[in-house]
Amino acid sequence: MEFSSKLIEKAVNEMSQLPGIGKRTALRLVLHLLKQPKEQTGFLSQALVAMREDIKYCTSCHNISDSMMCEICANKSRNHQIICIVEDIRDVMAIENTGQFRGIYHVLGGKISPIDGVGPSQLNITTLVEKVKSGSVNEIIFALSSTMEGDTTNFYIYKQIADCEIIISTIARGISVGDELEYADEVTLGRSILHRVPFEKSFKNN
Amino acid sequence: MEFSSKLIEKAVNEMSQLPGIGKRTALRLVLHLLKQPKEQTGFLSQALVAMREDIKYCTSCHNISDSMMCEICANKSRNHQIICIVEDIRDVMAIENTGQFRGIYHVLGGKISPIDGVGPSQLNITTLVEKVKSGSVNEIIFALSSTMEGDTTNFYIYKQIADCEIIISTIARGISVGDELEYADEVTLGRSILHRVPFEKSFKNN
Known part of the structure; x- marks a missing residue:
């Protein structure tokens, strides 16, 4: 040009x-x-x-923030014993939009991806493990994308905190609301049957 | 958000x-x-x-430039008697890339479009008409998009310079090189037959 x-x-x-x-x-x-x-x-x-x-990063959860501690971490009405692990700020925004989560977050800043040259040391994993081992945490929720990199990252973190006495969960995988069954892929459909929930729970929001 | x-x-x-x-x-x-x-x-x-x-605009052709006169207008080896009328700098770049045009340009800065609130007074039409009426121009080539707005603009300019003794042409409309005939629209195909060119001309570049 x-x-x-x-x-x-x-x-x-x-x-x-x-x-x-x-x-x-x-x-x-x-x-x-x-x-x-x-x-x-x-x-x-x-x-x-x-x-x-x-720009600053929250010293507690590594979310992008204007001050040393982000609004979510500074909010005392939220449950600081439940930590949702996400990749970046966009995921925090997406989950906040649902209005279904009242715990706090931990932003990794990426996923382990050897192809892109991203190893565990470049992610905010150490501070998460320290937080969990300090005993102030009840539950960890993995909310990474369901990709090879996401699963690897989940598993890497899981191995480091598996001996702590806390609940470790991941967000549910299944058929999207509004989706036709026939277009769903096999793995997703399989998991949605494997991890079926009691019908009464399915129409309650909490 | x-x-x-x-x-x-x-x-x-x-x-x-x-x-x-x-x-x-x-x-x-x-x-x-x-x-x-x-x-x-x-x-x-x-x-x-x-x-x-x-950023500056060439005082002669209104093309974007770093100096008062753009490189094309300042180039004495180009034919200053043939003016190609285009909408904006992108069209100048596209035509320059073909290497088929050795005249100079006149950049209108848009097309007449009542819907977008663009009237003739917002375009660089006056200077073009002056240039043509000064008698220094031999040929005008309209190279605007083949849309309602482009045709309107062509016609508006044409009416103002129709009484000048110069050649007024427009770029050829026809089937794109490499295109299948069956997928061409009727108007384009019709024009390509109406404005057919001698076969010998079709494989010569100039």
Whole structure:
């Protein structure tokens, strides 16, 4: 791609480093910014720099936060004895949206994935194990994606805390609400039968 | 969407103002930046601000440029008597890539589109008409998209320069190279028959 302006070229190159954004999309975005008032580009770049420079991570659960302790960990009405283990902030947001969980979280910051060069030492596993061994935890819920990497991570953590006297559970795998049975894959359908729940429980929310 | 950090929220909000980027995609991009070195966010925002603040438009053809006159207009080996009328910089880049055009361009900056509130006065039409009426132009080539808006714009400009003694042409509409005939739409196929070219011309490049 040849550009008539070095400024455009540089902006497009930087923009296309973002995941899922190629050179063409980057050019479309840059031209859009050119048509908008100058302030919009200013606000965007200020917001990005402020976010990158000033962001903090909760010292307890490693969630992204504006202070040393995130709102969830600082909330005393939540049950601090139940910890839900998730991959990143998006999973925290998704579970919070359900309104079904009143415990606290522990954000790993990724999954063990040798292909991507992510080993256990790069994840927030040590602090989790310490927290569990300190005896202040009753239950651990694994809420990672149901992939090879997710399962590996679950198992790695499980092996380190298996001798602690706590409940270790994982979120239920089964047919999505609203899904047709015939389109479900075999493994999911199999698990949904294996882990069937009493019918009365199925229409109660808690 | 509820965020655990105001900084993330602001960055996501600004990012999702870009066309085709929703809140979820914006969050994905922002979290990606968080995982990268701080410099990357710095480079990105600097490039965007520099582009928005310092960009210039060629005083002759209105193409985006780093100087008062773009490289194409400043190039004396090009034929300044043939002007190709395009919508924006992307079209200039596309035509330049073909290597088939040695004239100069005139960038309108959009198409007449009442639905989007774009009238002729917002486009660079006046300077084009002046240029044509000054007598320095031999041929005008319309190279706008073949849409209602493109055709309207072509016709609007045509009416203003129809009494000038110049050649006015439009780029050929027809079956794309490599396309199967059976999948072509009727209008395109019809035009490709109406505007058929001598066979000998069809395999010559110039």
